[in-house]
Amino acid sequence: MAASGGYNYRDGTQRSSHKVDRPLSLNSNPKSSVKSKALPASGPRRNSTGSIGGGGAGPATSKNDTGVPGRVRVAVRLRPRNAEEMVADADFADCVELQPELKRLKLRKNNWDTDTYEFDEVLTEFASQKRVYEVVAKPVVESVLEGYNGTVMAYGQTGTGKTYTLGRLGEEDTAARGIMVRAMEDILADVSLESDSLSVSYLQLYMETIQDLIDPANDNISIVEDPKTGDVSVPGASLVEIRDHQSFVELLRLGEAHRFATNTKLNTESSRSHAILMVNVKKSVKGRDSALPSQNGNNSHMVKSLKPPVVRKSKLVVVDLAGSERIDKSGSEGHTLEEAKSINLSLSALGKCINALAENSAHVPVRDSKLTRLLRDSFGGTARTSLVITIGPSPRHRGETASTIMFGQRAMKVENMLKLKEEFDYKSLARRLDIQLDKLIAEHERQQKAFEDEIERITIEAQNQISEVERNYADGLEKERVKYQKDYMESIKKLEEQLVMNQKKHGSEKITNGPEDDGSDVTTIKESCRVHVEEIDDLKKLLQKETLLRKAAEEEVQNLKIQLTQWKRSEAAGNSEILKLRKMLEDEEHQKEKLEGEIATLHSQLLQLSFEANETSQRLDRNEPGKVGGLESLMTQVRHPQLKDSGNEEKTSIAKLFEQVGLQKILSLLEAEDNDVRIHAVKVVANLAAEDGKIRE
Ligand SMILES: Nc1ncnc2c1ncn2[C@@H]1O[C@H](COP(=O)(O)OP(=O)(O)OP(=O)(O)O)[C@@H](O)[C@H]1O
Structure with missing residues (x-):
């Protein structure tokens, strides 16, 4: 039954929407892409030869700038008969016959005649959600993780299973999870949340206005096209960082509740808007970033090898289109009729673009609708694109099924040119340089402090040693002096005593023997003289010894002075090393300023x-x-x-x-x-x- 014409959300509430068209605004912060080059939407393309399964060259092996051809791949999925069809079509055969092993679909023209079509994949009514994900979306998700943009889109008559294929959350039954949930699971398993980033926008295109499914108040979002790269973005949309599976499912549930849906004759919950999920993946390229400064302090070498790290910024776009419908069959009237007309208009604009691309026509009418502007990169652009067309089995809708099949056939002829989306990450380089600089400054200060402490310690130690040696020398000298003085005095005393004794002896002998004994007297004096000479020799030896000791002490003082001079010299060398390090740091800061200046100039x-x-x-x-x-x-x-x-x-x-x-x-x-x-x-x-x-x- 047709809805009365209100603006219904899936959560059952009703809201009005503003439809003010804003002029296209320039992206205020276009990123400088160093690798990817824009491919004009109507640029040179190659038509597919139509060879099934052979045209979708993957990007895995090509990492260069020229891009790799990648034909749009198309799978067809048949929905099982629903309860209504079981009754109404009980006496009739399905309008299609599938041959999945041959990747063929036969569309019945009448009881005798069929048309045969080939697709990249043919998925029967028994195909599991897992298999559908693996053949339709997994190769695209893998490309996105390698740095290419990717699109997965579902197209088909209303009620044929587009939302079922893409958007099912599968919370009660994990086997029922759709492509969006499964794609995020694979992405989360591949990225590192420390070094990479993952963010999501979720939008709906309703009656030619783009609205935020995460923040419904944000209901007139502009499309911005980067004139240089051709990249399409919606900077006004909410961007939510995704860190785990649960937060993503919550976001999908929130978005789904805000999506416009209504009850039509063909689908009790028919989507009245195109839903667009954009998953932005930013991955750092391992082993391709700059070398860190070497420990030997070779500054110029360090600056030369200082390259910014490389990041790959790719985007997965999952598009759940609103269903194409025949107004008479869907029973739309009033506001629902307006919605249906708008849906059909945007789908027909998409069809025209795909026709033009398939025929390699010079003009592709990308600007005819917001849907085609948003999907500019997905058809004839740089993304790897996979389309699933959904059909129903009912012979009553043979016309719609035929037109869906023709849409898929033409889409298979569209050739994209896949491009790696690599950029230099100047911000992270600047951050890393700052950290490096801080570390260098801290290390330099630490070394300087340790050096100064060491110099101070050596100086104090040397001064203590010198004072001790001087003190020991003075003590030794004083002791020697006192000792020699004492010895000298004792010798003098002994000599005087001996002289007195000799005089006494000589006087008594003279009295006893008279003047005749002069000869023995001379002998005694001679003996006394010899003893004196010996004593003088001893004194001389002592003096020599003392002189030698003094010389040794003087040499030791001299050595210590030489050591002190050497320490002072090494202190001076240390100071010049500090000056050199400071100079290096200044150079480094200068280089950093230059780099930042260049980045600013490039940005402007x-x-x-x-x-x-x-x-x-x-x-x-x-x-x-x-x-x-x-x-x-x-x-x-x-x-x-x-x-x-x-x-x-x-x-x-x-x-x-x-x-x-x-x-x-x-x-x-x-x-x-x-x-x-x-x-x-x-x-x-x-x-x-x-x-x-x-x-x-
Ligand atoms: N492969 C399938 N197996 C079982 N049920 C399916 C399948 N595909 C679709 N359905 C059921 O068919 C109904 C319509 O599906 P769905 O809402 O996904 O269609 P749709 O193409 O998104 O429609 P619309 O364009 O009107 O939004 C739903 O009840 C869904 O559960």
Whole structure:
């Protein structure tokens, strides 16, 4: 039964929505992507040869910048008969016959005739949710974890199982979990929550307005397209960090409750909006970041090898489209009718884009609806895309089933060019440099303090030793002096006593023997003289010994002085080492400032370019070619380089062009809508690259 026309949420509440279209705003903080290059939505594409299962080249082996071709892969899933069909179609065969092993589907035209279609996968009504995830979404999730954007989308008539396939939470029965929950489980198992980051936005596109399913008050979100990379983003949407499975399921449940749904004849809970889940994965690339400063303090080497770490920023987009429906069959009226018209309009815009891409047509009408703008990267862009088309078995809906099958067949012809989304992570480099600098400063201060303490200790020790040696020397000297003085006095005393004794002896002998004994007297004096000479010799020896001792003491003092001088010299060398370290630190800070300056300049250039490109594209959109200014003249130069120069002067002209407009503008022309301009821009870029390496990575 058709709803009365209210705005129904799945949680049963009713709210009104504002539908004010805001002008497209520029992304105020475009990231500088160093690896990924934008592929114009209508850029050169290759049509698939139609070989089933062979065109979806995975990105796993290609890590370069040129991208790898990746055809949109399409699986078809048949819903089992529901209770109503069991009764109403009891006497009729299903309108389709599946041959999963041949990956074929036969659509009955009448009782005798069938049309046969081939798909990348054919999933019968018995296919489990696990199998559906593995063939439809798992390869895309793996690509996302490798750094490529990925899209998983469900398309089909209302009530055929799109939400069942993508959005089931499976809380009571884990086997029933849909693609969203299973994809997040695989992503959580792969990322490291310490070094990587995982965030989610959940939106619905309802009657051409984008609303936040996490924060329903946020109900008019703008789409922003990066003119340089072609990346589409919705900066106004809530971005929730996901740390575990449970928080993600809560978020899905919250979003599902806010989704517009109504009861139609074809589905009691028919989604009236397209739901878009965006999972942003930021992974650091292991082993590809800068070297840390070496311990030997080689500053210039350290600065040269200081490269920012590389991060891969990829995005998984899961799109649960609202069901296509025949108004007469769904019984829509009033507001539900308006909703149905809006759904059909956006789905038909998507169909037109896919037709244009499948036919390699020059113009792809991406701007016809917000749905196609949001899915710009998923069809004909840089994402790996997998589409599941859902069909019902009822012969009463053969027409809708046929049109779903044709949509899938055309989508299989769309070829994307997968690109790695790598960036230098300047912020994390700056953070790491700060930490490194703090560590160096702390280490330097610690070493300086230890060095100063050591010098002080050595100086004090040396001074103590010198004082002790001086004191010992003075004591020794004093002792020697006292000893020799005492010995000397004793010797003098002995001599005087001996002299007195001799005189006495001599006087008594003279009285006894008379003057005749003069000979023995002489002998005695001689003996006395000999003793004196011996004593004098002893004294001389003692003096010599004392002189030697004094010399040894003086040498020791001299040695200590030499040691002190050496210590002072090493202190001076230490000071000069400290000065050198300080100089190194200053150099390092200077380098850091330079790097930060360059980052700021790059950011501002990028911002300027984004602004100019956006302005230009807006003017071009408004068909005001005369006001395009610099870029217009650049396009003219790119289209007709011979207008300025000719023949061999073309290279000079390209060089001049490069000088005048700069590389960024030339690169921006690679995304121009005009085929000629893009071709000439490619030539210019190729010439510049060949000339002298003006273009580097
Ligand atoms: N493969 C399946 N097995 C069992 N039941 C299914 C299957 N697919 C869908 N259903 C059931 O069919 C009904 C409609 O499914 P669902 O709401 O997912 O369809 P839909 O395509 O999302 O519809 P709409 O476009 O109207 O939102 C639900 O009751 C769902 O449980």
